[in-house]
Amino acid sequence: MKVTKNVIGLMVLIALLCGCSSKRKQPSLKVSERTGWEYNNPKKGFYNVKTEYSGMVPPGTVYVSTMSFTKGQNEDPVSSPINDLKRRIGTDGFFLDQFEVTNIDWREYVSWLQGVYKHDLRRVMLALPDETVWRRELEYNEPYVKSYYTHVSFGFYPVVGVSWNQAMAYCQWRTDRANERILIDKKIISYTDLETLNSSIEGVDSTEYSKYIFSTQKRNDFLRQLNGEDFDVDLDGIIFDAAYRLPTEAEWEYAAYGLIPVKDNFAEGRTYPWSGTQVREMNNKKTRGQFIANFVRGRGDAIGQKLNSTPTLHVGFFPPNEYGLYDMAGNVNEWVLDVYRATSNQLVGEFNSFRGNNWLNDSIYAESILDRLPLMEQEVRDSMRNILIKERQFYVSARDVRDFKDGDKPSVLNDSILRWEHATPIEQATMISNTARVYKGGGWRDRAIWLNPAKRRWLDQNGRASDIGFRCAMSAVGGTNKKRQ
Numbered sequence: 001m002k003v004t005k006n007v008i009g010l011m012v013l014i015a016l017l018c019g020c021s022s023k024r025k026q027p028s029l030k031v032s033e034r035t036g037w038e039y040n041n042p043k044k045g046f047y048n049v050k051t052e053y054s055g056m057v058p059p060g061t062v063y064v065s066t067m068s069f070t071k072g073q074n075e076d077p078v079s080s081p082i083n084d085l086k087r088r089i090g091t092d093g094f095f096l097d098q099f100e101v102t103n104i105d106w107r108e109y110v111s112w113l114q115g116v117y118k119h120d121l122r123r124v125m126l127a128l129p130d131e132t133v134w135r136r137e138l139e140y141n142e143p144y145v146k147s148y149y150t151h152v153s154f155g156f157y158p159v160v161g162v163s164w165n166q167a168m169a170y171c172q173w174r175t176d177r178a179n180e181r182i183l184i185d186k187k188i189i190s191y192t193d194l195e196t197l198n199s200s201i202e203g204v205d206s207t208e209y210s211k212y213i214f215s216t217q218k219r220n221d222f223l224r225q226l227n228g229e230d231f232d233v234d235l236d237g238i239i240f241d242a243a244y245r246l247p248t249e250a251e252w253e254y255a256a257y258g259l260i261p262v263k264d265n266f267a268e269g270r271t272y273p274w275s276g277t278q279v280r281e282m283n284n285k286k287t288r289g290q291f292i293a294n295f296v297r298g299r300g301d302a303i304g305q306k307l308n309s310t311p312t313l314h315v316g317f318f319p320p321n322e323y324g325l326y327d328m329a330g331n332v333n334e335w336v337l338d339v340y341r342a343t344s345n346q347l348v349g350e351f352n353s354f355r356g357n358n359w360l361n362d363s364i365y366a367e368s369i370l371d372r373l374p375l376m377e378q379e380v381r382d383s384m385r386n387i388l389i390k391e392r393q394f395y396v397s398a399r400d401v402r403d404f405k406d407g408d409k410p411s412v413l414n415d416s417i418l419r420w421e422h423a424t425p426i427e428q429a430t431m432i433s434n435t436a437r438v439y440k441g442g443g444w445r446d447r448a449i450w451l452n453p454a455k456r457r458w459l460d461q462n463g464r465a466s467d468i469g470f471r472c473a474m475s476a477v478g479g480t481n482k483k484r485q
Contacts, residue, residue: 053237058178058244058474061095062324064255089250089353096247096255097471099315099326100158100334101170103149109170112177115194116213119202127169129161133466144311144466156314158332158469164246164437164461167335167470171244174472179239180214186238189214189226216243220371241477248354249338249438249456251473256328256441256453258321272451273321273328279448292318293330293451294444303330304444311444311466329451332469333443339402340436340458359399402434435461443467 029052031038038045057063110127117123134144148154149161162170183189192200200212210218211225216239224231247255256273271277272293280291291297294304294313304313312331320326339356366388370381436458442450445467449455459465 106159242475247473
């Protein structure tokens with residue numbers, strides 16, 4: 001009996017200890033645990049701190065959770081280059097557009113540019129998609145040249161004829177307009193119509209535009225021009241945590257599969273963004289036998305023309321994958337962020353793998369650090385910049401590591417425009433340079449083999465095609481252990 005009582009007592013003690021240790025103590029939101037001084041109390045402290053935060057979901061996006069997966073080849077190689085060797089990698093969680101960017105989305109972008117830059121139409125012209133991508137030898141596609149981008153009936157079709165560079169410019173513009181909308185809604189800034197913006201910058205040097213047009217990167221310039229040089233406000237947690245951008249190749253491929261893990265395990269691998277190895281619906285009795293992507297089944301047999309009498313189809317025509325993402329296979333290929341190398345899958349990092357790093361000059365990075373400090377005279381700012389660069393031993397020059405570990409002897413670090421005599425052995429063999437960008441997903445001109453998310457091709461970042469579009473991504477800063485609005 002004594003033994004039983006002792007055992008029970010020991011079990012109760014263990015349960016209590018386990019209960020105490022499993023319940024983590026939350027840090028104080030009012031007082032510093034390290035110094036005892038109060039937060040946000042000028043009479044009993046010196047530090048103003050934000051302790052509550054709710055992340056925002058960017059409009060039109062889907063959250064893709066963190067997970068590791070096997071990137072690369074997932075089928076027997078058939079008549080396509082073997083440039084997608086298998087490797088297991090991990091990615092952070094991120095947001096990805098539910099639909100491809102459409103003609104209406106792009107027209108909105110161009111409309112803003114037309115209003116703000118009436119005096120500088122060159123900016124507008126450079127933003128327009130190349131409608132001549134529809135022209136092809138021995139084909140009559142002039143109706144698409146004249147109508148695809150502009151006609152109302154094609155409003156919700158994916159925009160094509162835009163280069164990688166144009167897509168990145170759109171992402172930056174979208175970041176600025178989304179954050180500007182938030183600040184207007186919160187009455188931190190007031191709305192200014194496009195005609196007034198145009199009048200404000202006409203005759204002003206382009207380096208000063210950020211004082212009149214809201215830019216996320218140079219928001220302090222804008223806010224101080226609006227409210228006076230002493231104005232200072234912390235926008236962290238008010239505007240979006242990160243900027244819109246193109247997804248990395250690893251992010252795009254992971255999101256395309258749409259695999260929802262069960263206890264960190266996947267039930268199956270996939271050839272396409274849906275179950276099975278068929279390009280027709282096989283599971284749903286009502287829709288069995290119907291195509292579930294827009295591609296070319298065989299010579300002269302395009303699915304889009306069969307279903308809708310158009311080469312592309314409006315976004316959302318087919319069902320989404322399990323993440324709720326539409327058209328991750330077919331319709332149009334999509335630009336991703338990475339620079340192309342045939343060896344990329346062998347050499348990329350294990351965590352957030354990405355080839356394309358092009359680091360800014362550290363004097364520019366130093367400016368972003370100085371922006372966090374109290375406002376100072378220009379002479380003092382210059383001396384602080386020198387301290388950051390010299391005494392903290394920042395690199396003074398920018399660093400280009402797009403071709404890091406790509407098979408050359410020493411990788412080129414500073415010459416982003418590679419001439420033939422400076423090209424690496426891989427580039428000399430393949431004529432691929434640091435401006436070659438990956439695109440994925442398969443398009444309306446492609447056979448089914450290219451619908452596999454592992455497949456990868458490349459085009460120069462200034463190149464355009466009638467079957468390449470894009471969608472935007474945004475990093476999810478701070479993890480998922482927080483409320484999301």
